[in-house]
Amino acid sequence: MTQGATSEPASARQAGPAPAEPPGRARALGPGARAALGGPAGIHSLSLLGVLAVLAVIGAVTAPDQFLSTSNLQLILVQASVIGVVTVGMTFVIIGGGIDLSVGAIVALASVWCTTVATQEYGMAGMVFCALAVGLGCGLVNGLLIAYGPIVPFVATLAMLASARGFALQITDGRTQIVTVDSVLTLGDHDSYVLGVPPLVLFFAAVTAAGWVLLNRTTFGRRTVAIGGNPEAARLAGIPVRRQRLMLYALSGLCCGIAAFMLVVLSGSGQNTNGNLYELNAIAAAIIGGTVLSGGRGTIVGSVLGVLVFTTITNLFALNNLQTEVQQIAQGAIIVAAVLLQRRTHLAAP
Incomplete structure (x- = not known):
């Protein structure tokens, strides 16, 4: 009996239960973290690339002179x-x-806000700063209400939706605000393309790369996956759940500020109707890309591919003169199919 009890190596007895890692950390990260940081998500991304390839073939067959043209491919990316x-x-x-x-x-x-006459007097730098500050500020308000309110995300962000739309209408008085800053307008010209790539696409690529690194190579990303998979286990593991949620909504608001400036460059104006249904399109693209609505699992690459799938479908419908309502029905069917596939994959996972 004594010999069996002492057969364990001395180093193992001295090391104990790895005190450097809080006991809840492994449970907090769990399978969702591994999925979000790699593994099976790669298979999903490959399937989305296959979908894009099929859409490209359909476009080449139905509109060969238009779909594969350089200008149309640039339009899809923009x-x-x-x-x-x-x-x-x-x-x-x-x-x-x-x-x-x-x-x-x-x-x-x-x-x-960034296209008001007062803001445009400060040039492109002032407009960029204003757009980022407004987006970040709104995101912080959402985060404070949700993390420290506490108000459920659906209600808090729905209230922000109504308030921000109303404030935008009040600023513009229902009118379109024209951009007069030449340095902003030239970003949308063909002369500003870099090796045939529009600047807006380069902005998108930079945000995507930064998001991938943040999610997959930083503590911030690991904590995001942890609180999404099991917030209580994450709290027991020593993760500041409330502060993390605040930063997540601040990040979302900052991305909205970047997108707002890009939209101003694209349209050359600011309107209170900008961003209509963006929330639905963004959620749909994330779902198509493999992000699970219950949290704890998702990839930046998958979400970007989801955006490209939806944008390509929209382009194909436009080139083939199909009605908007048919396009919306098709998008709804794709979302339902993606959710059902996610559920089947989740149930089949060990």
């Missing part, structure tokens, strides 16, 4: 860029176990 930046922020929020219904309204408010 249209995906603005909503794509919003989707990156939304992905973080959903992985963290939340939801943000106010992103479209925040984009509208930031776009009209």
Whole structure:
């Protein structure tokens, strides 16, 4: 009996239960963290690439002279860029176990605020700063209400949606605010393209790369996955759950500010109707990309591919002169199919 009890190596007895890692940390990260940081998510991304390839074939067959043209491919990427930046922020929020219904309204408010006559007097730097500050400020308000209110995310962001839309309407008085700053307008010209790539696409690529690094290579990303998968276990592991949620909504608001300036560059104006239905499009793209609405699992790459899938479908419908309502029905069917596939995959996972 004594010999059996002492057969364990001395180093193992001395090391104990790894006190350097809080006991709840492994449970907090769990399978969702591993999925969000790699593994099976790669298979989902490959399937989305396959969907894009199928859509490309359909476009080449139905509209060969238009779909594969350089100008049309640039158009698809530009249209995906603005909503794509919003989707990156939304992905973080959903992985963290939340939801943000106010992103479209925040984009509208930031776009009209940064295009007022007073703001445009400070040039492009003033407009960029204003758009980012408004987006970040709205995100902080959402985060404070949700993390420290506490108010459920649906109600808090719904209130922000109504308030931001109303404020945007009050600023513009229902009128379109025209941009007169030449340095902003030239960003949308063909002369500003870099090796044939529009600047807005480069902005989108930079935000995507930063989001990927933040989610997959930093403590912030690991904590986001942890609180989305199991907030109580994350709290027991020593993760500041409330502060993390505050920062997630601030990040979402910041992405909305970036998207607002990109939309101003694209349209050359600020309108209170900007960002209409962006919240639905961003959530749909994240779901298509494999982000689970219950939180704890998702990827930036998948969400970006989801944006490209939806944008390509919209482009195909436009090229083939199909009605908008048919397009909306198709998008709804795709969302339902993606959710059912997620559920089947989740139940089949060990």
